[in-house]
Amino acid sequence: MKTPLIDNLQYANFSPAIFEQMRAGGVDAVHVTIAYHETFREMVLNLERWNRWFEDHPDLIFKGTTAADVSLAQKTGRTAIFFGFQNPSPIEDDIGLVEICHQLGIRFMQLTYNNQSLLATGCYEDDDTGLTRMGRAVVTEMNRVGMVIDMSHSGERSTLEAIDHSTRPIAITHANPHWWHVALRNKSDAVLKALSGAGGMLGFSVYPHHLAGGSDCTLDSFCAMIAEAAARYGAEHLGIGTDLCQDQPDSIVEWMRVGRWTKGIDYGEGSASNAGFPPMPSWFNDNRDFGNIRTGLLNAGLEIAQVDGIMGGNWHRFYQQGFGPA
């Protein structure tokens, strides 16, 4: 069977039109964000919305929970949707909810979303104190049940400690190297070396604030960066995690950034003059554009097998290793 095409992070304003685009683009699996700041009970409502989509569009999408579901998607011409949290809010202060969420299909969880959480420190805090007491316990529990630790929005020390404390490889599902574009959300060479050295995965983001040149970033620059990352960390540890936020209203970027944790406004990676979602680069607007990235990677000199891995094969292998009980 062909190597699958996997996008390991999207938070679009999902709709049948987007599911059709996934099919048009030949996307076999997508990891979607289920929650940012939701309590457990609120998060369940988001799951219900997905259940309804699965019921109404079984010809386009289905719920994915195992690596085998990626192959099933390929065989049946559909897209497997995998669930993740960008923040541990849904587990509240209860470690028992880790397994409950895994039973509900959650396969990735970020330990923080920009801010300090009960588990670790986010990348926007002034001081990073690393994994908390509960953070260490939850990492152990996530390792046990097969929920992948995602440190995309975490601080440097917390990320290094998560890599170290976890007995299984972890992920940074959507970020780019800091050496390519300086941003609080992009990751240092030290973090990426530790991540890949421990068998972990980095998913490259095309969210403009993570790109050198922002919305004007060229495909050549993006793919040259990936080729350099392959040389530094090994192509087998690399994948795609576009962070596609297609069709979202600006109210959603505000929910992502401030939830209910402040009465003020925090612009996150934006600014008062650029508060909403920035325009996407010309070469990636939706799920039909992965062919551009593939072509760009081949033009950047990567071998076909490396490109196949980056476009989905590596995430597929990682799913096989990561989603079952320890």
Next chain:
Amino acid sequence: MKTPLIDNLQYANFSPAIFEQMRAGGVDAVHVTIAYHETFREMVLNLERWNRWFEDHPDLIFKGTTAADVSLAQKTGRTAIFFGFQNPSPIEDDIGLVEICHQLGIRFMQLTYNNQSLLATGCYEDDDTGLTRMGRAVVTEMNRVGMVIDMSHSGERSTLEAIDHSTRPIAITHANPHWWHVALRNKSDAVLKALSGAGGMLGFSVYPHHLAGGSDCTLDSFCAMIAEAAARYGAEHLGIGTDLCQDQPDSIVEWMRVGRWTKGIDYGEGSASNAGFPPMPSWFNDNRDFGNIRTGLLNAGLEIAQVDGIMGGNWHRFYQQGFGPA
């Protein structure tokens, strides 16, 4: 493989000691009650307690979700624990929670527990108005996802309407015939004929308030009643659902009966002078006593194949038919 031994209703104060008794008694599967009056969020805490037991006692018990898990239990010398609700409280007023609960492993749900619910009328209400608008919608949804409708604590009309509206066989997991012992919780001949005529199952209860003679009921009387039921309804529609409430403090019988729906006391099947759990009949105290019932059924003149079915084979077949998507 031997026909499995299945008890299709227990709400004991579960503990490792009781799990050991399940093994000593050769019980292959037990349907346990997860909730009475709990909200969805409270019910999740009860699931967490079971997850902890499964983690701590994998040599004795595991979570069952399919009929195949009964065979797995037999092969591995453990007891498969199946989940159910005795009341629809955990789905609150949200039909989407039916599928969420199914995903969490819930395989049976009573539409009512003695009182009027959002779905139907309980057996203690003065007037039974049958399935509500939401009740009909939820029965359809339960049919779709594979959650069995249980009418053990429902009124006559509601039960007949559930049998009629459901496109799949339903269950009365724990009750006895009204013609053997007059009690609000025991079922009329008309209900039992409709139930079995539609492929449904009746589980016989040994809860003393459901027994002719109460705690003094003899094994002979109990088994003669089952033989008569086999003649009337067909042995293949009969099983066991003991309603074992072993080791429960009286505070639990109060929770079962009044939850938070009244500030007063309701004695349910008991009375002010007999408020707590009644003593069990001498021939059934715990999971080690199923052999007595088996012997009693053989002595009552039932054939071995019929007895095998009643002791678990029929529930196993029903699980195969009932737990998957429509």
